[in-house]
Amino acid sequence: MAEKSEILVVGGGVAGLALATRLGKTLGKQGDARITLIDKSFSHVWKPMLHCFAAGTVQNENNRISFMSQASQHYFDFWPGEVVAVDRLNRKAVLGPFRSADGSVVLDGRTVDYDALVLAIGSCANDFGTPGVAEHCLFIDNLIEANGFNEKFRMELLRAFGANAELDIAIVGGGATGTQLAAELHKALDLVRLYSFEKNPPKLKITLLEAGPRILPAFPEQVSEAAQRELERIKVDVRTSAMVSGADEGGFTLKDGSYVPATLRVWAAGVKAPAVTAQFGGLSLNRSGQVIVQPNLCSVDDERIFAVGDCSFIRDEPLPPTAQVARQQAHHLAKHVPALIRNGTAVPSCVFRNKGAIVALGDYNGWGTLPGGTVFGGGLLNGLSARLGHMMLYRQHQVELYGLSRGLMSCLADWLDTLVRPSVRLD
Ligand SMILES: Cc1cc2nc3c(=O)[nH]c(=O)nc-3n(C[C@H](O)[C@H](O)[C@H](O)COP(=O)(O)OP(=O)(O)OC[C@H]3O[C@@H](n4cnc5c(N)ncnc54)[C@H](O)[C@@H]3O)c2cc1C
Structure with a gap:
């Protein structure tokens, strides 16, 4: 590699930042x-919190990390821009024009050289080409979409209140995203009640549609059953084995011919890489568009290109698209890329260590699983341990990025903020 190597990281999410x-x-x-x-974008958010931003139960202003500020304090450069292609022959990432909110071009399209390129561009929900979904559904794959959903949610609540009607929301996908969103929306309405609508908010009908036989399929069956019971307790209509065959402006059509009417329709099922991976100079991709990598996270086609997190796929050992996987892969490259740059030492295989998984249903309940299959939470202090565990993952991430003292101050600031601001987004 060159004496002063250029290492380019594309995507400042859980792994990239x-x-x-x-x-x-x-x-x-x-x-x-x-x-x-x-x-x-200009700032990083902890993606596992997007459903809270969408519901408005966490204020996203406090939970963004500015890339420019992080870069200036940690000896790296940051450029805003969307990578639209990779020119592997000339080792350049191609950026499209950077536009302001009104669409005007602020920075022309340009290229950035690299000696080593790390792709960390994450993923988005996969509608599997289901008719009408792209046009008629909302997604919560990034902060802009989560904020857009929140705006619509608040406006439709107001409309329902004015009309003395019920607001119906249908969510497709009974994985962690859809399940947690359903609970968080219910919690949001509980909180709204504290502030207005004459202490008598509009009624909310939430339907969760899952194609498989149970929700939270990545968790043990007992967690799926307990989570379904908890959702039903708060009046979420959970429908399993409910395959959606189409969406329109009024709701979802299921494969069995039935129709689920919904004013707000959210698609939170499936995972695929952003479409741009097809423009990455012919890198091998799997059916979901993820970059196929070797166990050491290096592309199977190009020794100068690595891919981590949701946009990558290890051929012989596929891993789930989770924050835990993304973090471990980032840590692995952070540990071994310096030796690659300094001495040309090859990056060894990355061995994933499963530390368990956690799901939290708002403030209502939560469950975690440990690697041995042990399930915790759920009933124990109303699942407090699992809910705290979920929160701790985020705090750990903050401390990692900010350092201990700033990370702890940020926790304190968040807590102080809860004493000052309403506990749900109202404007
Ligand atoms: C609502 C929700 C809840 C979740 N809950 C959990 C959970 O409880 N536990 C868990 O482990 N996982 C959870 N996940 C999954 C987890 O968030 C992801 O697995 C994780 O964020 C993947 O990290 P990443 O770095 O690969 O991608 P991301 O964190 O998504 O980051 C990708 C980054 O790339 C940038 N980017 C994308 N395309 C381009 C481009 N062309 N050019 C430049 N930049 C680009 C994006 O702006 C973004 O900053 C959840 C996901 C969602 C949506």
Whole structure:
């Protein structure tokens, strides 16, 4: 590699920002390489919180990390922009024009050179080509979409209140995203009641549609059953084995011919890589568009390109698209890329260590699983341990990015904020 290598990280999500921060503190600080992060937005959010932003139960202003600020403090560069292609022959990432909110071009399209490229562009929900979904459904794959959903949610609540009617919301996908969103929306309405609508808010009807035989299929059956019971207790209509065959402006059609009317329709099922991976110079992709990598996270086609997190797929050992996997892969590259740059030492295989999984249904309940199959939470102090565990994952991420003292101050600031602001987004 060149004397001062250019390492380009595309995507500042769970994996990309952790990686850029760690590489900045080693290679960047010592001047051995220039680390550049590119992201299509200006700030990082912890994606597992998007359903809370969508419901308005967590204020996203406090939970964004500015890429520019993070870069300036951790010895890496940041450029805003969307990578639209990779020119592998000339080792350049191609960025489209950067536009302001009104659509005017602020930065022309440009290219950025690399010696090593790390793709960390995440994923989005997969509608599997189901007719009408792209046109008639809302998605919560990023902050813009989560905020857009929240705006619509608040407006439709107001409309329902004015009309003395019930607001019906249908969510497709009984995985962690859909299940947690259903609970969080219910919690939001509980909180809204504290502030207005004459303490008598409109009624909310939430339907959760899952094609498989149970919700939360990645968890043990007892968690699926308990979560379904909990959702039904708060009056969420959970329908399993409910395959959606189409969507229109009024609701969803199921494969059995029935129709689920819904004013707001959310698609939270399936996972695929962003479509742009098809423009990455012919890199091998799987059916979901994820970049196929070797166990050491290097593309099977190009030794200068790595892929981590949701946009990657390890051929012989597929891993689930979770924050835990994304973090471990980022840590692995952060540990081994310095030796690659300095001495040409190959990056070894990344061994995933399953530390368990956690799901939290708002403030109502939560469950976790440990690697041995042990289930905790659910009933124990109303699942408090699992809900705390879920929160701790986020705090751990903050501390990792900010450092201990700033991370702890940020926790304190968040807590103080809860004393000042309403506990649900109202404007
Ligand atoms: C609502 C919700 C709840 C979830 N809950 C959990 C949970 O409880 N536990 C768990 O483990 N996982 C959870 N997940 C999954 C988890 O969030 C992801 O697995 C994780 O964020 C993947 O990290 P990543 O770095 O691969 O991608 P991301 O964190 O998605 O980051 C991708 C980044 O790439 C940027 N980007 C995308 N395309 C481009 C481009 N062309 N050019 C430049 N930048 C680009 C994006 O702006 C973004 O910053 C949840 C996901 C959602 C949506």
